[in-house]
Amino acid sequence: MAEVLLFHHTLGVTEGIEEIAGILRDAGNVVHVPDLFEGQTFDSIEDGIGYAEELGFDTLVDRGRSAADGFGPGLVYAGISFGVLPAQMLAQTRAGAKGAVLLEACVPVSEFGEAWPDGVPVQVHGMDADPFFVGEGDLESARELVDSTPDAELFLYPGDQHLFTDPSLPSYDLEAAALVVERVVRFLDGIR
Template identity: 40%
Template sequence: MTEIVLFHSVLGLRPGVLQTAEQWRAAGHVVHVPDLYGGAVFDGYDEAFEFLEKCGGQDELLRRTDAAVDGVRPDVVYAGYSNGVISVVHLVTSRPGARGALAFHGSVPVRVVGAELWPSAVPVQVHEAELDPFREDDANREFAETAAASGAEYHYFGYPGVAAHLFADPSLTGEFDAEAAGLMHGRALEFIAACEDRGR
């Protein structure tokens, strides 16, 4: 059993994130799914980013992130969908003890959260559609270089031919890719199991 904290994307706590949590619980894990938006959920990216800015932007997002893990043990796996990866990187670099990190739909440099280093003991997987419209190759490269420089175990998985961003969310009918989502979830479960073994 691994304890996991899963953060939603900029669109809020959509059904796809909750389904991921249920899959992991069915596999025997404990999963926390914070709602950093207080119930707000969006179908479009423009309105979601506008909402986030009105809430206070990244500073407020990170404040809510810290509050969400208050009382949660430190030796967990952090996972995030898209914008939720910012919360993952923040916690891994500021809260010692993480067992692993899962970055779904892209990654961000550690400097984005005011950090300089990635902990060498924290393995990380990054998953991203090959043709993701939000793909930022420079950001991915910078994060990969930082993780590699620390000596951490790092794996990047691209999904060829997939042109959507949140391709693993079945509630987004225009983006969902069942084959890629299944592959991503299978890899994530293997990673979580390896983190469980590492913690024994």
Template identity: 40%
Template structure:
């Protein structure tokens, strides 16, 4: 079964992230939830982003790297919102990673070198105001051109954290569909590993 590294959003490692990680565990996978906010949890995106900016993204990536020291692969890097940026970075740079699953975020302003061995899934609502226009498409093009499995799923509405069962944006139908698509990817990776 897959070992999923699940990175939290700008709100921190909160009950919603634990609930989403538990759903993956219930399907039989190992899940590690690094706390790159060092115990800080926020009740608003603005406060969480202010903390991110205060400590710096580099510090967050250093904390993620430290949390994964000694963890054996293969890994699936997953993340929600801000955590998707960390998952994307792990997918691009860490040779243990076999897939990157980006929830409610993901993308690049330009084409990049994406490893052919790393599958990519991006999930977000069609009118999510936090998604940069063209960003997901550039990342998907980079992955597809490298020969990687590249999937982009759009969901109705403009909710940002619709898959988090503890947030006001939660949409049960879309969340179930997202979960099924992620589980299918994990099953395919398991089958390919034998």
């Protein structure tokens, strides 16, 4: 069993985010879903990004840090798209991190430190033709992360959808998302 802090994407805490958390809970994990948008949800990625820009990405990452402060060490930090920012920051900088799951995004390790921390396993998942994941440099960052540490895995899925893991959205890809969940559950099962 792992204890997971799962950060939402730019649409906010959707029904799909809650469903993903429920699936991970059903697999025996403790999953917390902090709401960095304080109840706001959006119908489009553009609207969510606009809101995030208005608040400031640093403010939202700080909200992620504050959410983690409510828990002891030993967490796995997970994020979907925008949620990868606080998840990756915490995995790289908070003592006692047990792992990270980065879904549909990855930023350069140098954003939060000089190197990925030793002994902190990480999985990165994304679609191989997602214009956000591939076109904005996340895939390149994920490959660099995998090359820099033996504790990193990158999984690519065929398709061009962003937010393909959220079952409440039209971009959801049942087959790819099921494989993501299978791999994440196995990863969490291995956390000590």
